[in-house]
Amino acid sequence: MVNHRTIGERAPALSAEDLAALRENLHEQLRFRREQIEQLTSAAPGDGPGGRRAAAQAEVGAQLAASARMVLADVEAALRRMDEGRYGSCRLCRRPIARELLAIVPQARHCARCRQVREAGR
Secondary structure, eight states: OOSOOOOOOOOOOOOOOHHHHHHHHHHHHHHHHHHHHHHHOOOOOOSSSOOOHHHHHHHHHHHHHHHHHHHHHHHHOOOOOOHTTTTTTTTTTBBBBBBHHHHHHHTSSSSSHHHHHHTTTT
16 A cells, blocks of 8 residues: 655644544453453363364464454553653654554554555565
8 A cells, every 4th residue: 555645744643632532442442352362361162072173272262362462562552652642653763653544553653654664574
């Protein structure tokens, strides 16, 4: 996806209303991920003859829980950045992260351009 802003152009600052909506979105994600982790870690594989199937389900559950923990950590970090007044700035180039990107991924740490560069380097 191409970012239509030129490299030196600044994204508009986030309004107080934008920040409030994004904070609420982050808190919703926080609740969802905590509940998801609780469900995934409390679900015990069924006992019985399906040993391989139960082991596979347990492995999938463990991977899902690990993924949910990573997203939870990102959400918590975004809320800390918001509290510290650093929310919405790219960690690499320090430019503002586009409002449209934050609406989709409110825990984003990088602008679209830096994210593309990081992903291309993988």
